[in-house]
Amino acid sequence: MSLPNKWAQLPAELLLIWHHHRFSVLFSAVAFAAIVRLAIYARSRRQKISNSPVPGSPVEKKDIELRPEWLPENTTLNTSCLNVDGHAEDVSSLGATVLKKKRGPKTVKGRRTAKKSPVPASCFDHNTDKIQPIIFFQSLSGITERFATDFVKIFTDWTTGCDQSRIFLQPDVYDISYIEYDDYFISPPKVEENTRLFYIILLPTYNIDTVLDNFLENLQETHNDFRIDTAPLRSLLGYSVFGFGDKEGWPTEEEGFCSQAREVDKWMAKLTGRKRAYPLGMGDTKKDAAARLQEWRVGVQEALVEIAEGRGLGDGIPGSGDPAESDEEEDLEDSNGQSKRVEEIEELGSMVDSSSTTIPVDYTTYKSKSKLLVKSTVAPKEMVPTTSPTHAALTKQGYSIIGSHSGVKICRWTKSALRGRGSCYKYSFYGIASHLCMEATPSLSCSNKCVFCWRHGTNPVGTTWRWITDAPDLIFDGITAAHYKKIKMMKGVPGVRAERFAEAMRIRHCALSLVGEPIFYPHINELLNIMHSNRISTFLVCNAQHPAQLASLVPVTQLYVSIDASNKESLRKIDRPLHRDFWERFCACLDILRNRRFEQRTVFRLTLVKGFNMAEEVRGYADLVERALPGFVEVKGVTYCGTSAAGTAGLTMQNVPFYEEVAEFVTELEKELNSRGLTYGIGAEHAHSCCVLLADKTRFMPNGKWATRIDFERFFDLYEGKVEGTRLEDGKVVGWRPEDYVGDETPEWALWGNGGFDPRDQRVWRKGKGPKADEGEKRGEVERKKMEELEF
Numbered sequence: 001m002s003l004p005n006k007w008a009q010l011p012a013e014l015l016l017i018w019h020h021h022r023f024s025v026l027f028s029a030v031a032f033a034a035i036v037r038l039a040i041y042a043r044s045r046r047q048k049i050s051n052s053p054v055p056g057s058p059v060e061k062k063d064i065e066l067r068p069e070w071l072p073e074n075t076t077l078n079t080s081c082l083n084v085d086g087h088a089e090d091v092s093s094l095g096a097t098v099l100k101k102k103r104g105p106k107t108v109k110g111r112r113t114a115k116k117s118p119v120p121a122s123c124f125d126h127n128t129d130k131i132q133p134i135i136f137f138q139s140l141s142g143i144t145e146r147f148a149t150d151f152v153k154i155f156t157d158w159t160t161g162c163d164q165s166r167i168f169l170q171p172d173v174y175d176i177s178y179i180e181y182d183d184y185f186i187s188p189p190k191v192e193e194n195t196r197l198f199y200i201i202l203l204p205t206y207n208i209d210t211v212l213d214n215f216l217e218n219l220q221e222t223h224n225d226f227r228i229d230t231a232p233l234r235s236l237l238g239y240s241v242f243g244f245g246d247k248e249g250w251p252t253e254e255e256g257f258c259s260q261a262r263e264v265d266k267w268m269a270k271l272t273g274r275k276r277a278y279p280l281g282m283g284d285t286k287k288d289a290a291a292r293l294q295e296w297r298v299g300v301q302e303a304l305v306e307i308a309e310g311r312g313l314g315d316g317i318p319g320s321g322d323p324a325e326s327d328e329e330e331d332l333e334d335s336n337g338q339s340k341r342v343e344e345i346e347e348l349g350s351m352v353d354s355s356s357t358t359i360p361v362d363y364t365t366y367k368s369k370s371k372l373l374v375k376s377t378v379a380p381k382e383m384v385p386t387t388s389p390t391h392a393a394l395t396k397q398g399y400s401i402i403g404s405h406s407g408v409k410i411c412r413w414t415k416s417a418l419r420g421r422g423s424c425y426k427y428s429f430y431g432i433a434s435h436l437c438m439e440a441t442p443s444l445s446c447s448n449k450c451v452f453c454w455r456h457g458t459n460p461v462g463t464t465w466r467w468i469t470d471a472p473d474l475i476f477d478g479i480t481a482a483h484y485k486k487i488k489m490m491k492g493v494p495g496v497r498a499e500r501f502a503e504a505m506r507i508r509h510c511a512l513s514l515v516g517e518p519i520f521y522p523h524i525n526e527l528l529n530i531m532h533s534n535r536i537s538t539f540l541v542c543n544a545q546h547p548a549q550l551a552s553l554v555p556v557t558q559l560y561v562s563i564d565a566s567n568k569e570s571l572r573k574i575d576r577p578l579h580r581d582f583w584e585r586f587c588a589c590l591d592i593l594r595n596r597r598f599e600q601r602t603v604f605r606l607t608l609v610k611g612f613n614m615a616e617e618v619r620g621y622a623d624l625v626e627r628a629l630p631g632f633v634e635v636k637g638v639t640y641c642g643t644s645a646a647g648t649a650g651l652t653m654q655n656v657p658f659y660e661e662v663a664e665f666v667t668e669l670e671k672e673l674n675s676r677g678l679t680y681g682i683g684a685e686h687a688h689s690c691c692v693l694l695a696d697k698t699r700f701m702p703n704g705k706w707a708t709r710i711d712f713e714r715f716f717d718l719y720e721g722k723v724e725g726t727r728l729e730d731g732k733v734v735g736w737r738p739e740d741y742v743g744d745e746t747p748e749w750a751l752w753g754n755g756g757f758d759p760r761d762q763r764v765w766r767k768g769k770g771p772k773a774d775e776g777e778k779r780g781e782v783e784r785k786k787m788e789e790l791e792f
C-alpha cells in the first residue's frame, strides 16, 4: 500500500482502537485523577497536623508583639535578635514588630506665644455643689500605707459626721503606684456636674531612685508641656500634701528631710494655679509622724469647712496662694498674667532662630529649680550607695553588695550542705549540691513589690534602668570573691566536712535570683557568658515583667519565670507590679518562654500563698502552663518573712500553706493538665522545702523513668562546642536542646512520695522539732524563718 493510502486509513483505525478501549482508557484517567487528588489532600492534612500546637512540637512558634516601650534602654542586649528560637519556621515577622521608640528629652523648636488657660478656675456654690475628696498615697515599705489607712478611716468618719456632711462625698482612695497619672494629674477626672474635687496627697521621701521619681517627673513634665495649660488642675477646689521622712538619716530640710513631699507640694501649687488649701505637713516616722499627721488633718478639715461654707481658700491668707508666699516658686506670673517661663522660652526661640538649628530642651529633670535646661543630661545615681540605709540594711542581713547594684549572699542550704546536713530542693530535682552553689543578683532593683518579698520593702524599685552601671567582669569578680570569703568563714564551724569545704572552693552553679530582677541588668548576657565560660551553670529567675530582655537573653542552663498568680487581678494583688501594662508584659513573657523551650530548660515557679493565689486557681494556672508549655513546673508554698511590708499587705503565718495543701494543689494541677492532653506528671518532691516538681513526661521521662537531673558537664561541652547539639534549623545544627543535657535518672529517694531527702545526709531537727512535725514544721520551711536564709 502506498504511503498516502495508509495516511488516509489512519483516522478510521484510530477510531476503531478508541471504540475497543475507550472504557479502560476513561476508567484509567478517572482513577489517575482520583489518586492525584487524594495525594494532594493527604499532603495538606499532614502539613496541618505538623503546624498544630501539639505540646512539645519542635517546629511551632508563636508571634509575639514586643511593644516599643518594652525595649530596654542603655543595654548591651542585642535587640536585633529578639525572639530567637532555633526551631522557628516563621522568624520573619518578629523582627519587624520591634521598633525602638526614640526616647529622650523633649525637643522644642521655634518660637511660641503665651497661651490663655482653657481650664476655668473652679467656683464653689455651697448651696448646690458637693466636695469629692480624693486621697492619694504612695508607699514603698508600707509605713505611709499604714498611716494612710488610719487617715482614711478617721477622715471619712469626719466627712460623714461633721456639720457640713451633706456637702462631702465619700473620699476616694488611690495608691499612686496603680493609677494612670494622666487620669488625675494632667486633668482632673470627670465627675458629676455639681461635684468639685479636693486632692489630699500622702507620701514618703527616698533619696534613691524609686517610683516617686517617676511621679515627680510626670508632674513636672505636665507643667512644662507646651500642649497643655501650665496649670491644668486649676479646676480643683484645693489640695494639700503630707510627707513622711526620717530625721535620723535626714535631720533637716536642707539635708533632705521630706524633700520629695516638698517637691510634690511645689509642683501641685503650679499645676493647680496655687490652690494649696493647707500648708505642707511633714512628720518623722521614727518620732512624731502620728501627732503631726493628726494636726495637719485637723487643719485640712478646717480648710474644707471654709470651702464648704462658701468662703473659698481665703485669698491672701498665707499658705493659700498669697503671692508673697510664692516667691520661691519660680514661675511667677507678671501683671499681665504671662508666665516668666514663656519669656525664657521666647529667648530660647530667638537663639534657635539666630543659629538656625534646633536645640533640645530637657524638661524632664525635676531636680533643677524648674529652670529650663538646655542640652542637659541627668547624671545617673548609684542604685545602692554605700552611704544609704538600704546598703546598711542589706549588709546587716548578710548580703555583700558588689559595686552599686549587685549582691551575693551565702544561702543557709550551702551552710547545711557543708555540714553534711542536706542540700536544697535543687539537689533532689536537678543534682545541684548546695555547697557548690552561689546565690547572687546583678540587680538589687526590681519592678514589683510582691507581698511576700524578702527585701523588707526597702530595695530600690523602678520600671527602667537608670543607675550607674557596673561592668560584668567587675560583678563576676566581686560576687565570686565575696562568696569564697563567706565560705572560708565556715572553716571553723563545727561539723563542716573537710571534703565538702574543699569542693566548695570551686563554684559550680549560680542561682541568679536572690533579690531584685537579674535581667534588669543591661549587660546580663555578658555576665552569663562569663559564668558559662567559667563552667558555672546558671539558673536564672525572672519576674515576667521584661519581655524584651527575656527575648534577647542567651540560653541559660535553666530559665525560670515566677508565676505568682493565675490571673490579672490576683497578680496585681500579690506582685503589686509597677508597670501599668504588667499583664500584657506577663503574657508576652509566657509566649517567649514557649518559643524558647527547645533552647533551654524552662521552668514555671509557682509560689502558693493561701488566701491570695491558691483557691480556685488551678484551672487558671493550667491555662498558663498550656500557653507556655514549660519543661517543668515547680510548686512551692510561700515562706513567711515577717516583714512590715508583708504585714501591711495582710500576710500572716496563716497564709503559709501546709505541705499537704501544696501536695493536694499539685495533684489537682496534674489532673487538670492531663485532662487537657498535656503530658505532665509529678516528677519529684522536697517536702523539707514544701516544694513539688511537675515535669513534661514526653521530654524528661525517657524509658518510663523520670530524668529531671542535669548533666552539667555536657551542658558546658555543648556551650564550648566540644560536642554538637541536636537543635536543627533547615537541616543544619544551630545549637543544643534541653534533651541534649539531660542527666541521670531522678534518684529513688527524690521521687514523689519519698520525701526528697538524700539518705546519705544527716537530718538534723531544730530544738523543739522532730520527726513528728508540728504545725510550723508542716508549713514547709518551718517556723517564722526569715526568708533571706532560704534558697530562692
Ligand SMILES: Cc1cc2nc3c(=O)[nH]c(=O)nc-3n(C[C@H](O)[C@H](O)[C@H](O)COP(=O)(O)O)c2cc1C
Pocket (backbone or CB within 6 Å): 138, 139, 140, 141, 142, 143, 144, 145, 204, 205, 206, 207, 208, 244, 245, 246, 247, 249, 250, 256, 257, 258, 259, 285, 388, 389, 390, 458
Ligand atoms: C533608702 C531610703 C532612702 C530614704 N531617703 C529619705 C530622704 O531622703 N529623706 C527623708 O526624709 N527620709 C528618707 N527616708 C525615710 C523614708 O521616707 C521613711 O522611712 C518613710 O516612712 C518610708 O515610707 P514608706 O514605708 O511608705 O515607703 C529614706 C528611707 C530609705 C529606706
Ligand code: SF4
Pocket (backbone or CB within 6 Å): 446, 447, 448, 449, 450, 452, 453, 454, 455, 514, 515, 516, 517, 543, 562
Ligand atoms: S520579684 Fe522577687 S525580688 Fe522582686 S519583689 Fe518579687 S520576690 Fe522580691
